[in-house]
Amino acid sequence: MKTFFSLILISSLGLTGCNHLLYPADREAFVKKELIVPEPIELMIPIADDKAEPYLHAWLFKSKSQKPKALIIHFHGNGQNLTTHFMFFRWLIDYNYDYLIFDYRGYGLSSDKKASQEKTIQDGLAVFHHIEKHFKNVPVIAIGQSLGGNVLARTLQEMNQQKKKLPVMAVFDSTFLSYKNAGSSVLSQRWFLYPLKPLAYILIDDTWSAKKEVDQSPPLPALFFHGTKDPIIKYHLGTDAYNRWPGPKHFMAQDGGFHTSAFGDKNFIHNRPLILSCFDSVLKIKGAFENCLSLRNE
Numbered sequence: 057m058k059t060f061f062s063l064i065l066i067s068s069l070g071l072t073g074c075n076h077l078l079y080p081a082d083r084e085a086f087v088k089k090e091l092i093v094p095e096p097i098e099l100m101i102p103i104a105d106d107k108a109e110p111y112l113h114a115w116l117f118k119s120k121s122q123k124p125k126a127l128i129i130h131f132h133g134n135g136q137n138l139t140t141h142f143m144f145f146r147w148l149i150d151y152n153y154d155y156l157i158f159d160y161r162g163y164g165l166s167s168d169k170k171a172s173q174e175k176t177i178q179d180g181l182a183v184f185h186h187i188e189k190h191f192k193n194v195p196v197i198a199i200g201q202s203l204g205g206n207v208l209a210r211t212l213q214e215m216n217q218q219k220k221k222l223p224v225m226a227v228f229d230s231t232f233l234s235y236k237n238a239g240s241s242v243l244s245q246r247w248f249l250y251p252l253k254p255l256a257y258i259l260i261d262d263t264w265s266a267k268k269e270v271d272q273s274p275p276l277p278a279l280f281f282h283g284t285k286d287p288i289i290k291y292h293l294g295t296d297a298y299n300r301w302p303g304p305k306h307f308m309a310q311d312g313g314f315h316t317s318a319f320g321d322k323n324f325i326h327n328r329p330l331i332l333s334c335f336d337s338v339l340k341i342k343g344a345f346e347n348c349l350s351l352r353n354e
Contacts, residue, residue, distance in 0.1 A: 078134060078171075078173070078203065078235065079134055079160070079162060079163075079170065079171035079172070079176075080134060080135055081137070081160075081162040081163040081164075081170065081171055082135070082136045082137050082163065082164070083137070083163075083164060083165075084136075084137075084139075085137075085139045085164070086136060086137075086139045086140045087139045087140065087142075088139075089115065089139075092142075092146075094117065094118070094149075096115035096116055096117045096142070097115070097116040097117075097118065098113070098114075098115060098116075099113070099114040099115070099116055099156075099158075099186075100112070100113060100114075101113075101114055101158065101182055101183060101186045102182065102186075103161075103178060103179070103182045104182075105185075109167050110161055110166075110167040110168050111166065111167050112158050112159060112160070112161065112166045112167075112179055112182060112183065113138070113158065113159050113163075113164050113165035113166045114138070114156055114157065114158035114159070114183070115138055115142060115156070115157055115158075116154065116155070116156045117142070117146055117149045117154065117155040117156075118149065118154055119148075119149045119150075119151075119152045119153055119154055119155075120149075120152075121152040124152050124153055124154045124194065125151075125152045125153055125195070125335070125336075125339055125341070126153055126154075126194065126195040126196060126197050126224070126335065126339060127153070127154045127155075127156060127187065127191055127194050127195070127196050127197070128145060128148055128153050128154065128155045128156065128196075128197050128198075128199060129156050129157075129158075129183060129184075129187065129196060129197070129198045129199070129223070130142075130144070130145055130155065130156065130157040130158075130199050130201075130204070131180065131198065131199065131200040131201070131204030131205065131207050131208040131211075132144075132157060132159075132201055132202075132204045133201045133202035133203050133204050133230075133316065134202065134203040134204075137159050137163045137164035138157045138158065138159045138163070138164055139164065141157060141201075142155075142157050143320075144201065144316070144319045144320060145157075145199060145319065147328065151332055153197075153335070154194075156183075156187075158179070158183055160175065160176050160179050160207075161175050161176075161179055162175075166179075173235070173261065173263065173264035173265070174263075174264050176207045176264070177207065177210050177211055177214060177264055179207075180207055180208065180210075180211030181211055181214060181215065181220075184196075184211070184215060184220065184221075184223075188220075188221055195223075195224045195339055196223040196224065197223055197224060197225045197226070197227070197335060197338070198212070198223045198225075198226050198227070199226070199227040199228075199229070200226070200227070200228050200229070200231060201228075201229045201230060201231070201316055201319075202229070202230045202231060202288075202289060202315065202316060203231075203238075204231075205228040205229065205230070205231025205232070205297070206231055206232055206233065206235070206238075206265060206266045208226065208228070209226075209228070209231070209233070209266035209273065209297070210264060210265065210266045210268075210269060212226065212273065212274055212276070213266065213269040213270075213272040213273055213274070214269075214272075215274070216272050216273070216274040217269075217272050222274050222276060223276065224276070224277070224338050224339065225276055225277045225278065225279075225334070225335070225338045225345075226276050226277075226278045226279075227278070227279045227280075227281075227331060228278060228279070228280045228281070228294075228297060228298075229280075229281045229282070229316055229318050229319060230281065230282055230283065230286055230288075230289050230294065230315050230316045230317075230318070231280075231282075231289065231293075231294060231297055232289050232293040232294070232296075232297060233265065233266045233267035233270060233293070233296060233297050233300065234262055234265050234266075234267040234293075235260050235261065235262050235265045236260045236262050236265075237267075237293055237296075238289055238293065239260045241288065241289055241290045241293060242288060242289075266297075270300050273300070273301060273302050273303075274302075274303065275302045275303035275304075276303045277303055277304045277305070277334075277338050277345040278301050278303055278304075278305045278306075279305070279306050279308065279331060279334055280294060280297065280298040280301070280305065280306070280307045280308065281294075281308045281310060281318035281319075281327065282294030282295070282307075282308075282309065282310060282313075282318075283310040283312070283313025283314045283315060283316075283317045283318070284309055284310060284311055284312060284313060285312055285313060285314055286313070286314055286315045286317075287314065287315065288315045289315060291309075294307075295307065304345050304346055306334070306348075306349055308327065308330070310324055310327075330349060333348045333349070334348035334349070336348070
């Protein structure tokens with residue numbers, strides 16, 4: 057019993073610092089860019105135009121086409137950094153899409169010692185501003201995975217309120233609207249942490265979550281993916297995010313899938329032609345978004 061209450065105390069102390077635990081930022085380069093073929097272009101994106109710091113580190117993978125169909129922006133999840141997360145979507149360059157992935161502040165080679173909820177939204181806004189300034193006349197599609205999906209959704213809400221130029225489409229994989237709900241979901245993985253689940257709603261801050269401004273979500277076409285056996289971000293959190301999205305949308309349940317299985321597990325390789333079909337529909341290359349799932353095999 058003494059051991060049990062010790063675990064409760066340790067976990068409670070961890071939760072009080074949860075805004076830091078949400079971002080277990082890693083500075084290590086897990087894959088060196090020189091070993092990647094084709095090698096990505098390295099970018100340093102300033103948070104403010106008139107200041108060298110703070111800045112975000114990004115990799116840009118160019119397609120072979122002189123006129124790419126669109127630029128894909130990837131908001132990655134909270135673990136590791138872009139030197140691992142790029143593997144989820146680098147394959148898109150083989151289909152005439154340019155692909156950009158960036159690290160939030162505190163991650164990889166980006167500036168600052170640590171990330172925060174507010175900083176991640178500022179980071180997202182800075183990336184879109186950089187894209188609008190330097191990639192003119194190129195359609196943009198945004199992808200958010202896990203925590204990155206929450207950051208992307210809230211960034212789009214802020215852009216919508218500020219009347220900023222929005223991407224043509226969004227993709228959300230294994231994501232959630234509320235950090236409080238996500239914290240509770242993570243705690244439910246272990247039976248001995250169940251008593252702590254209420255603390256997630258007390259101690260975790262939702263000020264900069266997508267749930268806070270959900271009514272400001274823009275009506276963009278959106279795809280949602282979520283594994284039915286996701287042990288980290290429970291399946292119902294993904295369906296809730298889908299149900300509250302105002303635009304045309306499709307939800308793809310990944311039967312038996314775990315966290316980010318949709319594009320990280322070879323058993324779900326069929327998702328690749330699916331999103332390519334939906335990308336083409338939004339870009340008016342074929343069909344309409346509402347029917348893009350049925351067009352994927354044509």
